[in-house]
Amino acid sequence: MATHHDNDFHQTGEIPKAQTKAIWRTFAILVGLTSLEFIFAFFMEASTARNAIFIILTIFKAFYIVAEFMHLKHEVKALIWSVLIPMALIVWLMVALISEGSYYFESVTNYFN
Known part of the structure; x- marks a missing residue:
């Protein structure tokens, strides 16, 4: 062929x-x-x-x-979304972990003071 x-x-x-x-x-x-x-x-x-x-x-x-x-911009839309959606979820997870970590740190330091 x-x-x-x-x-x-x-x-x-x-x-x-x-x-x-x-x-x-x-x-x-x-x-x-x-x-x-x-x-x-x-x-x-x-x-x-x-x-x-x-x-x-x-x-x-x-x-x-x-x-x-x-x-990636030359690929089909389904592949682009399959990369972007998990990335957005990872960013959301990082924001959630940082905010929870700072809350936990403040509560522990206030508990022992």
């Missing part, structure tokens, strides 16, 4: 055109997100808002990296 590929060098005799525009766009987006993270990390006063903004920007950057470099 023969397979046909549109960009196959051996079939057409032409070298496929480089996709440098997409590479530079990805580079610019990642540089922009990283610079925003640095701006918030170094120039904003330490607070819960700064941490929340930093975490949200990091999550956006992680999703973009997964979409671009792991080619």
